[in-house]
Amino acid sequence: MTFFNYLHDQFRLVLLWISFIGITGFILWLTPEVHFNLSSLIYIFLIGLILMMIYLIFDYNKKKKWWQQLELDTNDYIETPTLDGANTLEENLYQDYFNEMQREHFMLLNDLKKQTEEQKDYIDSWVHEIKVPLASLNLITESLEDDISEKRFNQLRTNLKRMDDYVEQVLYYSRLDTFSKDYLIKSYSLKKMIQATAKDSADYFIQKNIRLIMEGDDYSVLTDEKWLQFILNQIISNAIKYTPTGGTITFTFSKNERGTWLAISDTGIGIPSEDLQRIFDKGFTGNNGRNEETKSTGLGLYLAKSLSEKLGHHLYVESFVDKGTSFQILFPHLSYYAEKEENFMI
Numbered sequence: 593m594t595f596f597n598y599l600h601d602q603f604r605l606v607l608l609w610i611s612f613i614g615i616t617g618f619i620l621w622l623t624p625e626v627h628f629n630l631s632s633l634i635y636i637f638l639i640g641l642i643l644m645m646i647y648l649i650f651d652y653n654k655k656k657k658w659w660q661q662l663e664l665d666t667n668d669y670i671e672t673p674t675l676d677g678a679n680t681l682e683e684n685l686y687q688d689y690f691n692e693m694q695r696e697h698f699m700l701l702n703d704l705k706k707q708t709e710e711q712k713d714y715i716d717s718w719v720h721e722i723k724v725p726l727a728s729l730n731l732i733t734e735s736l737e738d739d740i741s742e743k744r745f746n747q748l749r750t751n752l753k754r755m756d757d758y759v760e761q762v763l764y765y766s767r768l769d770t771f772s773k774d775y776l777i778k779s780y781s782l783k784k785m786i787q788a789t790a791k792d793s794a795d796y797f798i799q800k801n802i803r804l805i806m807e808g809d810d811y812s813v814l815t816d817e818k819w820l821q822f823i824l825n826q827i828i829s830n831a832i833k834y835t836p837t838g839g840t841i842t843f844t845f846s847k848n849e850r851g852t853w854l855a856i857s858d859t860g861i862g863i864p865s866e867d868l869q870r871i872f873d874k875g876f877t878g879n880n881g882r883n884e885e886t887k888s889t890g891l892g893l894y895l896a897k898s899l900s901e902k903l904g905h906h907l908y909v910e911s912f913v914d915k916g917t918s919f920q921i922l923f924p925h926l927s928y929y930a931e932k933e934e935n936f937m938i
Contacts, residue, residue, distance in 0.1 A: 598652045606644070613640050633674060654679060712766050717761040726756055749795050757829060761891050764822055775816040775903070782854055783810040786843050787815065789824040794839050797834045802840070808845035811852045813923040823907075827856050827894040827919045834917070835860035851924040858918075863911035871909065872897040 599606070616916040618634045670895070674691050678684040695725075733748045783806065790804055797804060831841050835858045844855040848934060867878035900907040900921065911917035 595649075595652055597650065598655075598888055602648060608771045609640065609644050613637055613893045653825065655683075715762060715766040719766075722759055726752065726759065746795065746799050750799065752794065753793075757825070758889065760822065760825075761889065761895065764819075764895055764899070765891060768895070771844075776821060777814055777816055777903075779812045779814055780817055780820070781810055781812055782845055782852070783820060784826065786854075789821050789828060792825065792831060793828055796829075798831065798836070799839075800837045802832060802835055802838070804844040805840060806845070807842060811845055811847060813852050814926075815903055815905070819903060821903075823896045823899055823921070824856075826896040830854060830861065830892060831858040831917070831919075834862075835856070849925075851922050854921045854923070856919045856921075857916060862913040862917055863909075863917055864913055868909065868911055872907075 613636065620632070630874070674694065675687040678687040730752055733745070733752060736748075737745050745896065786806070796802070828841070835841060839859040841859075842855075842857045843858065844853075846853045846855070855937065867876075870876045871878060871893050873890075874894040876894075877890040897907050904924065906922040906924070908920045909917065910920070
């Protein structure tokens with residue numbers, strides 16, 4: 593609360609004082625026994641003004657410390673203070689109300705935090721527990737390869753892989769807020785990471801007869817292997833899902849003054865222009881994601897974008913309907929700092 597703002601709040605008091613001075617001067621002017629002139633009115637006005645300013649400055653300084661307790665820096669997280677030092681009955685009323693609201697607020701926050709932690713622990717436990725039967729089902733499926741038709745076998749493998757991907761999404765989504773506690777930045781070969789990630793989806797490539805092409809030289813980038821492989825898996829899975837049989841997925845490696853680039857391009861159905869700006873929104877599936885055959889959860893690309901930003905990478909997308917989609921990941925040089933995200937240009 594600045595002194596100017598305080599004076600603004602005291603406008604009615606100042607107006608009352610001016611009215612009082614005016615009425616006093618008018619009464620003295622009407623009184624015949626009083627010898628009254630303009631200099632006397634100015635003298636009364638100046639004395640009153642000095643007394644008024646002394647009162648306002650004293651009252652402002654008295655209340656300033658109490659007000660400062662409410663002036664929080666919203667750029668930093670700090671605990672809401674408990675008010676004290678009220679000087680008037682009105683301030684005591686505000687102070688008691690504020691302190692009670694603050695106490696209830698933090699009780700609710702603590703309960704919510706506890707519930708969130710319990711829910712996260714349960715999800716982590718569930719994910720790890722469900723992976724055991726999934727692994728068993730994969731082993732059983734492998735043992736049935738000679739007993740069932742190739743079509744049925746591929747369907748089993750595909751559905752088990754899809755279930756495993758959904759479980760991974762749940763795990764990474766639950767860990768999104770605790771990312772800073774679970775990563776290790778090292779130098780990795782981009783081509784080796786692509787090969788390892790694509791190998792996990794080999795069945796999809798074979799079933800849909802999709803060609804995998806790599807272009808450009810290999811580069812090493814600073815990243816976290818586990819998180820980047822999850823990001824790549826979400827993009828590759830989408831590329832396979834929306835690319836027709838006999839299509840192509842191309843991985844292009846390049847480098848410029850901004851850093852190292854990885855482009856993952858497909859010859860799929862593309863993304864409608866009205867959906868393109870929202871594909872990284874949580875839960876957004878778009879027209880393609882609502883299709884029964886390519887149904888989407890709306891979490892994969894949201895997680896890919898969020899994790900990319902946390903790793904210091906930048907994820908961009910270009911797409912044209914019936915021509916294909918291209919996702920580009922920028923791994924900036926350590927000396928490169930962008931104040932705002934630029935539009936993708938190569």
